[in-house]
Amino acid sequence: MNKPKLGFSLLELMIALAVLVIIGAIAYPSYLSYVTQAHRADGQTALLDLSNRMERYFSMNNTYIGATLNTVGANANSPEGFYQLSIVNPTATTYTLQAVPQGSQTSDTTCGTLSLDSLGQKGESGTGTVQNCW
Numbered sequence: 001m002n003k004p005k006l007g008f009s010l011l012e013l014m015i016a017l018a019v020l021v022i023i024g025a026i027a028y029p030s031y032l033s034y035v036t037q038a039h040r041a042d043g044q045t046a047l048l049d050l051s052n053r054m055e056r057y058f059s060m061n062n063t064y065i066g067a068t069l070n071t072v073g074a075n076a077n078s079p080e081g082f083y084q085l086s087i088v089n090p091t092a093t094t095y096t097l098q099a100v101p102q103g104s105q106t107s108d109t110t111c112g113t114l115s116l117d118s119l120g121q122k123g124e125s126g127t128g129t130v131q132n133c134w
Contacts, residue, residue, distance in 0.1 A: 036108045039082045043099035044134060046078035046085055047116040050097050054087070054118070064090035064118070077102075083114070094118045 008016075053072040058064055067090045069076055077084055083099035099114040111133035112126030124133040 036105065036110075039080070039105050040108065040111060040114070040133065042078045042080040043083035043101070043105075043114045046083060047097050047099050047114060050074050050085055050087075051116055051120075054090075054095055054097070063092045064095045065092055066090075067095065088115075 050069075050072070053074050054064060054067060057067050057072045061067075067087055069085065069087065072087075074085065076086075078099060082101065082103060082105040084102050086098045086100070088096040088098055094117065096115055096117045101108050101112065108126065110126045110128040111124045113124065114133065115123035115125075117123075122130050122134045124130055126133070
């Protein structure tokens, strides 16, 4: 009598490997998209915190003129370092805040630079929409 063969044939192994490669090719870009989206929360949180600091500055000085990251007590980078923060052209009654992606977050072309102004209007410079980016 013939003994049953044990193990896998080369064809079975190649089929299993092809299935794994196809699953990986679909899953990895999706995973990267979710990671990029999760990192956006770092920039959003930093902008909201900086906005609160700007309002505190205004309540003490009755103007936004002269407000810098140093004078409002903010860091130049977001807490996790995925965005660089800036205050753009503060006037007596208005300001615009920006969070520019840096490092691995620069690949986020959907939202790009996030912004928030003194009226609470949110913005983005990428190909996406404000609703998707905020």
